[in-house]
Amino acid sequence: MKNRLRILRAEKKWTQEDLAAEIGVSRQTINAIEKEKFDPSLPTAFRMANLFECAIEDIFQYGETKS
Amino acid sequence: MNTKTAKRKNLSRLAIWTMAWTLSTALATFGSLFLWEGNKVLTALSILLNVGIGVGMVLANRQFLEDSDELEKKVQLEAMALTLGLTLIVGIAYSIMDSTNLIPWDAEISFLVIFMGLFYMVALVFNRKRYL
Numbered sequence: 001m002k003n004r005l006r007i008l009r010a011e012k013k014w015t016q017e018d019l020a021a022e023i024g025v026s027r028q029t030i031n032a033i034e035k036e037k038f039d040p041s042l043p044t045a046f047r048m049a050n051l052f053e054c055a056i057e058d059i060f061q062y063g064e065t066k067s
Numbered sequence: 068m069n070t071k072t073a074k075r076k077n078l079s080r081l082a083i084w085t086m087a088w089t090l091s092t093a094l095a096t097f098g099s100l101f102l103w104e105g106n107k108v109l110t111a112l113s114i115l116l117n118v119g120i121g122v123g124m125v126l127a128n129r130q131f132l133e134d135s136d137e138l139e140k141k142v143q144l145e146a147m148a149l150t151l152g153l154t155l156i157v158g159i160a161y162s163i164m165d166s167t168n169l170i171p172w173d174a175e176i177s178f179l180v181i182f183m184g185l186f187y188m189v190a191l192v193f194n195r196k197r198y199l
Contacts (some may be wrong), residue, residue, distance in 0.1 A: 028199045034176040
């Protein structure tokens with residue numbers, strides 16, 4: 001799944017560690033999502049959308065995940 | 068408690084249970100040979116203790132998984148699934164090799180335990196490289 005997480009995070013000037021702490025996951029999870037190696041769960045995606053005050057579709061666009 | 072602290076605490080707890088289980092396995096195995104020489108009551112008690120600590124170890128592992136974040140869960144569960152599947156296949160093949168006398172020695176369960184441990188570690192390293 002493609003995503004704009006890195007861009008949104010950069011706009012807020014957050015590190016991966018900052019975002020991970022806000023969402024309640026590990027920094028490695030944020031890194032794997034940004035590199036599109038891992039698709040987050042629905043609750044995590046909702047927490048991200050709430051945090052960035054946008055819709056889930058504004059962060060994630062459906063497509064094949066890199067492996 | 069943050070994610071890192073919880074993970075460290077769960078890992079420590081799991082390590083302590085695993086160490087206790089290993090020691091109780093050694094006690095049950097070698098105790099009847101060298102410490103109480105064939106006393107069946109003590110042997111049964113040491114086995115009971117071993118099983119009890121084993122259950123504690125499994126519960127500690129479950130707690131570790133429950134408190135892990137979603138990527139760590141995926142990495143661990145994939146490694147466990149691969150290990151379980153391959154242990155079944157290798158275990159049955161090993162047993163057939165023994166029963167058909169393809170191997171000159173008896174199939175020992177310890178071989179399977181070592182295989183499980185080593186393969187689980189390999190699968191974990193592979194999955195970490197894949198996702199992290």
